[in-house]
Amino acid sequence: MTENTFRVMLRAEIKQGLETEFEQAWLAIGTGVTGHPANLGQWLYRSESEERVYYIVSDWVDEPSFREFERGDQHVEHRMKLHPYRSGGSMTIMRTVHSLVGGQAVAR
Numbered sequence: 224m225t226e227n228t229f230r231v232m233l234r235a236e237i238k239q240g241l242e243t244e245f246e247q248a249w250l251a252i253g254t255g256v257t258g259h260p261a262n263l264g265q266w267l268y269r270s271e272s273e274e275r276v277y278y279i280v281s282d283w284v285d286e287p288s289f290r291e292f293e294r295g296d297q298h299v300e301h302r303m304k305l306h307p308y309r310s311g312g313s314m315t316i317m318r319t320v321h322s323l324v325g326g327q328a329v330a331r
Contacts, residue, residue: 228263228319229286233279236311242275245308249279252301256281261288275310286316 237245249267256265263282270276283289292298 227285229283229289230317230319231281231283231289232315232317234313234315235277235279235305235309237275237277237308238310239275241308242269245277245305248304248308249277252304255297255301256292259288259292261285261292286318289316 235245246267253265256262261284263284265279265281268278268280270278281289283292
């Protein structure tokens, strides 16, 4: 992660019994996100403390590039493919303030 990385975290509540199908659908559309030139990476996490809750985290070079992607047809198509699995969720956006990597502070 570089300084000023723009991070998006989606919290997805998945309908009971559809967890495996959701994971497969996420994997199927994943390269559509990571293939965008401004995307630095994307991860899918499953909560250990909340049933049927996943977190999708993606890093971007900056907010304007993410917003451009977010408004694009490909992103709308991705959301439509994941929507049938979701019962709720939210989005949080954030920017790197400090980063400790391998015990080293990265100056900003």
